[in-house]
Amino acid sequence: MAVIIDGSASATFATPLPVTEGGTGSSVAAAFGRVVRTAGNITTTSTSLVDVTGATVTITTGAFPVAYGVAKSFQHGSLAGNIYFNIDIDGVKQIGSLGIYTNASTAGYTQNGSFTGISVALTAAAHTIKEMWSVNTGTGTIIANSVNSHLFYAQEIR
């Protein structure tokens, strides 16, 4: 039974799926993709969203939602510069037209840029899911080394 702790927001609970369609007890494995970058920082000067190099997965799902997430550290080269992150599924931005943004309190200061989210139910097909980013000024850097890796994942929720 679903319990809503905070009833102020709306929530939609789908009818549980039968086992034959991947519901509880199903032997149908959920599709997932995961990319870990451990070497080679990435930079961009783009003020419009561009792909994060390598942070793209293509998975074939059933008619289910996909949970996605990014764990990473980043820097902005300019004081008070903004940096934006978004997730794109088949050309549709998941977090607004621009995305989550953080303002650099100090130039070159390493900050946490991790976030997660979940899509609506997708069609049963192959889907391309990728991380995108941009800055409003200057240069943004995603840190990728053996100490501070960049992790991007997407997992079908059955």
Next chain:
Amino acid sequence: MHITHELLIDCSSITATECSDKCLEALGHGVDFNLKASTATDTCHGSVSIDHGTPHIITVECYEHDEAPTAVMSHSVMAGRQSTLACCESMPTEQEIIDRLNTLRMEQPK
């Protein structure tokens, strides 16, 4: 126009931002070919994204169409892109961009 070019660059002694700035300088970044916004309301002619691995993979995007800012003020918060994207009047050719980037190529040991 997107140009992706691989280049051996050793940026181990500088920051990724400084390495990016070197690439911008080599590309001729300036007011007439603005690849990096210095203010949020700049007019940009393109951008440079770099994978600072070995080799470096440098992607230069030159805008071929003009796009107005998308920013709107909502509840005292500026949301959206404030920069203008514009096609450069004297856009370099793909070969010119590659030639400019190749000036950064490391000397190969003999």
